[in-house]
Amino acid sequence: MKTTSSLERTANCADNNDDMDSWKSWDEDAVIQKLKENDISESVVAAFSNVRIKGRCLKSLNFYKLMTQLHLSYAECVEVKNFLVNIGCWPTPSIGNNKIFNDPIHGSIQLHPVCLAVIDTPQFQRLRYVKQLGLCYFVYPGAAHNRFEHSLGVCHLAGQFIRTLKDNQPELGIDDNDVLCLELAGLCHDLGHGPFSHVFDSRFIPKVKNRAWKHETASKDMFTYLVDLHGLMKEDGIFRKFGLTEDDMQFVKELMAGPEKLNRGNSWWPYKGRHNAKAYLYEIVANKRNCIDVDKWDYIARDCHQLGIRNNFDHSRFTKFARVIDVHGEMQICVRDKEIVNLYNMFSTRYLLHKIAYQHTVNCALDIMVEQALIKADKHIRIIGKDGKKLKISECINDMAAYTHLTDNILFKILDTEKSEDESDKRSPEESQAELEAARNIIQRIFNRDLFKCIHESQPLSPSDLQGLDEDEIKQQILKYCRTVVTENDLFVAIVNLDFGMKGENPVEKLNTYSKHKPNAAKHLPKEETSRILAPYSFKEQLVRIYVCNRRDETKIKAIKEAYDKWFTDYQFKLKENRESYQTEHEERQRSLSKLNKP
Incomplete structure (x- = not known):
């Protein structure tokens, strides 16, 4: 009776998620009957008959309990374990069911x-x-x-x-x-x-x-x-x-x-x-x-x-x-x-990984080239999705059967596609083929290492320096300032964001701490209390990079550089004027309010 009581007490702590399993409702006789039906050896059946274990107690069994309380041999314990695995109530998988990766x-x-x-x-x-x-x-x-x-x-x-x-x-x-x-x-x-x-x-x-x-x-x-x-x-x-x-x-x-x-x-x-x-x-x-x-x-x-x-x-x-x-x-x-x-x-x-690897100037050039190749090829490449439906590259995000086939190998698929697969394209075959050919040329340039060239990288800027300008807006401004003929296809602008993962916020300050003597008392620890040397005071910076498609056209490169410098100088001047104007207006309002508040 003591053994049964011990097992039942342990079973009460079992996982509540197993309520759906039928073995939990078995009484002592049902457990013995199931053992017999599964051809368990007579010695094991006899041990269970003597102890009288209910189904809800099976989850709590392990080799130690089987050996010490039911007096089973190791081989008999393995036999019981296999039975429990089959009915779905063995508490943990054995090492044999796991795999180890190096x-x-x-x-x-x-x-x-x-x-x-x-x-x-x-x-x-x-x-x-x-x-x-x-x-x-x-x-x-x-x-x-x-x-x-x-x-x-x-x-x-x-x-x-x-x-x-x-x-x-x-x-x-x-x-x-x-x-x-x-x-x-x-x-x-x-x-x-x-x-x-x-x-x-x-x-x-x-x-x-x-x-x-x-x-x-x-x-x-x-x-x-x-x-x-x-x-x-x-x-x-x-x-x-x-x-x-x-x-x-x-x-x-x-x-x-x-x-x-x-x-x-x-x-x-x-x-x-x-x-x-x-x-x-x-x-x-x-x-x-x-x-x-x-x-x-x-x-x-x-x-x-x-x-x-x-x-x-x-x-x-x-x-x-x-x-x-x-x-x-x-x-x-x-x-x-x-x-x-x-x-x-x-x-x-x-930050260091982003600065010298993820956002490396050459890596960003490659990203732009892959992006442009995918955009140009999107309409012309088809991936087989659910029920054999043919989908564009961008449509695969809504069909996981198609998405399963979408990997980095898409570049090779684009290269190997000589004719557009878009059967609904109403444009002329020449126009459609030209777009696909442009995508293939970009990919071929990647493999030939004929990459877009970064001709300018700004000094680190704070987010307020750009006032929310995006890449296309900066690109249009540069084109306006260009004195020679430069088209949208001649250059690309990349805004590189470098931060601690939460834009301009300090993620470390969003983590509470505890002390050695108060392990259950959470405390907010400002960065000033951590270190005035190690903790930075700015948590986001931006870089503006200008890339040209033709790295050998020195005339256009010079024109684009001059246009960017001229635009950025004018932009910063206007930004400074706006800030000074705002500051003046703010000070005037404060003086007016002070006069009104005087008795």
Whole structure:
């Protein structure tokens, strides 16, 4: 009787998500009957008959309990485990069901069978053919890594982080489903990246579709598509086998793409996947509060390794010092106060990566060329989507069957397409062919390293210096000031934004801290209290770059340079006049108000 009581007490703490499983309703006789039906050895059946275990207690069984309380041999324990696995109530997968990947950044990574089921789909394997840094490997030969290995790394770090919180603060009630959902979200967060990553979602799609679009939306759509396509959430699917529910699926999507638009009306808690008591879970994979998350940790470490740049941030140290604390009624991840300097190292490293690699002048030239090639080829290339429908490149974002086939290899498809595939084009064949040929010529120039040339880069500017001017507006101003014949196709303007990931804000100040002697008291730590040397006072700068298409036309290059210098000088003069005029008007209003207020 004591043994049964012990098992029942443990079972009461079992995962509530398993209510759907029939074994929970079995009584003692039903358990014995099921053992017999599955040809379990007589000695095991006899042991269960003596102890009399109910179905709801099966979840709590492990080898230790089977050996000490039911006095089973190791071979008999394996027999019971296999039975429990078959009915879906074995608490954790064995090491044999996992796989271990050797990663150059994190060492040996062990992945859950649920994650392996996702990895083995064509939708995830597609990430092998999407470069993490686009065409940056044309500048840095080592930057040839892909979104595939980055996603494995984020999955690993997400699991590592949540397990550390679970071990350090068991009172939080973090369960196995929380851990698995975080790992799934980390694994799938980049499923929606298109060819050449941010060139596709930040430059190509907005210009073709004339609206903003984020790859996170496609990540959510692709995740939904692959789960449905491969039956992962069916009754016999592997997601169900490991206890994942519809709420968990909602949770994973929210971790990747944020709350649904229809649910944003609740300003306090817009999420459906988890209660606000677990708000901190939403800060691990994609942290909207302060941008300190495992996605950033992996790409900083991985990109530095591949680029040959030193990484000064230690993410494992941050993980060990992280604590969940109630901050004005919301559970947030906080960190020890002395670790703030470590975080400034992280954002400084991120700035350095953007400055010398991601936004390298040659890399930006390549981005512009890929963008222009995709725009010109969009109407003429067709990708096969759902039900055999032929879609333009830009239309694939609405059809995940087509999006599965859209990778960096699109450049080779454009090169190999000699005739437009647009059957609805009403223009003359010559006009249509000329546009496709222009796209092919740009791509051929990339492979011949006949690249657009950066002829000017401004000094670092504050956002107020440009007053919200965009690239096209600056381009039009330069054309107005040109004294020789220069067309729109002769030059491109690129505005490079360099910041700490939150535009002009300081993300570190959005993270609360705790002290050694008050580990459960969150405190806001201003940057002045951290360091007057290490903490910067400006968190965004902009660079204006001018690129020319024909690097050998010295006449046009000289004319464009002179036009930009003349425009920028006049623009700054007018800006200064406007500021002085505003200051004068402001001072006059203040004097007038002072006179009115005098008795």
